[in-house]
Amino acid sequence: MSGSAGRGEFASFPRHPLTIVRGSGAHLWADDGRRYVDLGASHGTANMGHAHPRIVAAIAEQAQRLIQLAPSYGAPSRTAFVDRLFDLLPPSLDRVYLSNSGTESVEAAIKFARSATGRPKVVAARRAFHGRTMGSLSATWRPEFRAPFEPLVPGFVHVPFNDAAALEAAVDEQTALVLLEPVQGEGGVHVADPGFLAAARRATERAGALLAFDEVQSGLGRTGRTFAFEHSGVVPDLLTLGKSLAGGLPVGATITTAEVERRFRGSHQSTFGGNPVVMAAADAALAVLVEEHLADRAARLGDRAIGRLRSFQSSELREVRGVGLLIGLELKGRAAPILERLRDRGYLALAAGANVIRLLPPLVIDEADWEVGIDALGELMGDG
Numbered sequence: 297m298s299g300s301a302g303r304g305e306f307a308s309f310p311r312h313p314l315t316i317v318r319g320s321g322a323h324l325w326a327d328d329g330r331r332y333v334d335l336g337a338s339h340g341t342a343n344m345g346h347a348h349p350r351i352v353a354a355i356a357e358q359a360q361r362l363i364q365l366a367p368s369y370g371a372p373s374r375t376a377f378v379d380r381l382f383d384l385l386p387p388s389l390d391r392v393y394l395s396n397s398g399t400e401s402v403e404a405a406i407k408f409a410r411s412a413t414g415r416p417k418v419v420a421a422r423r424a425f426h427g428r429t430m431g432s433l434s435a436t437w438r439p440e441f442r443a444p445f446e447p448l449v450p451g452f453v454h455v456p457f458n459d460a461a462a463l464e465a466a467v468d469e470q471t472a473l474v475l476l477e478p479v480q481g482e483g484g485v486h487v488a489d490p491g492f493l494a495a496a497r498r499a500t501e502r503a504g505a506l507l508a509f510d511e512v513q514s515g516l517g518r519t520g521r522t523f524a525f526e527h528s529g530v531v532p533d534l535l536t537l538g539k540s541l542a543g544g545l546p547v548g549a550t551i552t553t554a555e556v557e558r559r560f561r562g563s564h565q566s567t568f569g570g571n572p573v574v575m576a577a578a579d580a581a582l583a584v585l586v587e588e589h590l591a592d593r594a595a596r597l598g599d600r601a602i603g604r605l606r607s608f609q610s611s612e613l614r615e616v617r618g619v620g621l622l623i624g625l626e627l628k629g630r631a632a633p634i635l636e637r638l639r640d641r642g643y644l645a646l647a648a649g650a651n652v653i654r655l656l657p658p659l660v661i662d663e664a665d666w667e668v669g670i671d672a673l674g675e676l677m678g679d680g
C-alpha cells in the first residue's frame with residue numbers, strides 16, 4: 297500500500313481496503329473470494345458491465361494483430377469505431393479527436409474552442425467537475441480540488457448551475473466556450489433544466505461562442521438516452537466522452553463539427569490516442585450498448601429505483617435526484633459511514649461530495665441485484 301512507511305503508489309487520493317481480482321457484469325470479486333455488487337460501475341467505466349465477453353474477444357483479437365500504432369496511420373479498428381460512433385450522433389457532430397481519458401477530452405474541447413474562436417474566456421458552472429489536469433481543473437469548481445495547484449489557467453468563470461440569466465449575462469464577445477455537464481455527476485448529481493441548456497445554446501449563438509457538453513459521465517446510455525443532451529433536444533458544438541466508451545479501457549473522445557475543424561489553427565495530438573486495441577474495444581462496447589438496448593434498460597431500472605428511493609421514510613435523507621441510472625441521494629449527514637456499511641453488506645457505491653451517495657451501476661446490472669441493493673440502502677438509512 298501507499299504511504300510514507302515504505303515504497304508504494306503516491307498517496308494523492310484515498311484508497312479502499314479491498315483488492316479486487318476479477319469482474320463479470322455488475323459483480324466484482326475480492327482476493328478473499330468475497331463477491332461485491334459494483335453500484336458505482338468502477339467510477340462509471342463499466343456501463344456495459346465488467347469483462348463483457350464481446351469486448352474481451354475484440355481486445356484479444358486486436359492485441360494479437362497489433363497493439364499500438366502512431367495515430368497518424370490509419371487503423372481498421374479505429375475506422376470501424378468512428379463510423380459506429382457517428383451513427384449515434386446528430387449529423388452536425390461529424391468530427392472526432394481521440395485521446396486517453398475524460399480530462400484529455402475536455403482539454404481538447406478547451407483548446408479547439410480557444411483556437412477556433414480566437415477568444416480566451418470559458419464559462420463553466422458551479423459544482424462542475426471536468427477533470428484534474430490544469431485546463432479541465434480550471435473548469436472544475438470545488439475549491440479543495442483547485443486551491444493546492446493555483447495559479448490555474450486564466451479566463452475561466454463559473455455561474456450558478458441552472459441559472460439561465462446568470463449564464464446569459466456571463467457570455468460575451470470574449471467567450472470562446474460554455475462548458476456544461478447535462479447532468480452534474482461528481483458535483484452531487486444535479487440534472488440540468490432543459491431551459492438552462494437552451495439558454496446556453498441561445499447565448500453562445502448570440503455571442504459567436506461555442507457550446508460544449510461534457511458527457512464523460514452522463515453519456516453512453518447512462519441517463520436513459522444514448523447521450524443526456526437528447527433529453528433537452530439541445531445539440532452542442534462540442535461533446536466530450538470517456539469512461540465507458542471503450543468498455544473499460546482508457547479512452548477520451550472530443551466530438552465536434554466540420555466548422556470548428558475549419559476554424560481550428562495549431563496542432564493537438566496524443567501518442568496513444570486512437571490506439572488499435574482501445575478502438576476495437578470501443579467498437580464492441582458501442583455494439584453492446586445498442587444491441588442490448590442499454591439506454592432503455594437504464595431508463596426503466598432508473599425510474600423504478602428513483603420512485604422507490606423517494607418513497608423511503610428516512611430522517612437521514614434530504615433529497616433524491618437523478619435521471620436513468622445516475623442517481624444521487626443527498627443526506628443530512630455524511631455519506632461515508634453509510635457507504636462503508638453498504639460495502640460490508642457487499643455493495644460498492646460512490647460518494648459525490650461529502651453528503652451525497654451516488655448510484656451509478658453497470659447498465660447490465662441484474663434486476664434482483666439492483667433491487668436488493670436499493671433495499672439494503674433503505675435499511676441502512678433507517679427507512680420505515
Ligand SMILES: Cc1ncc(COP(=O)(O)O)c(C=O)c1O
Pocket residue numbers: 397398399400402425426427428477481482510511512513514538539
Ligand atoms: C463529467 C466528467 N468530466 C471529466 C471527467 C474526468 O475524467 P477522467 O477521470 O477520465 O480524466 C470526469 C470524471 O469523473 C467526469 O465525471
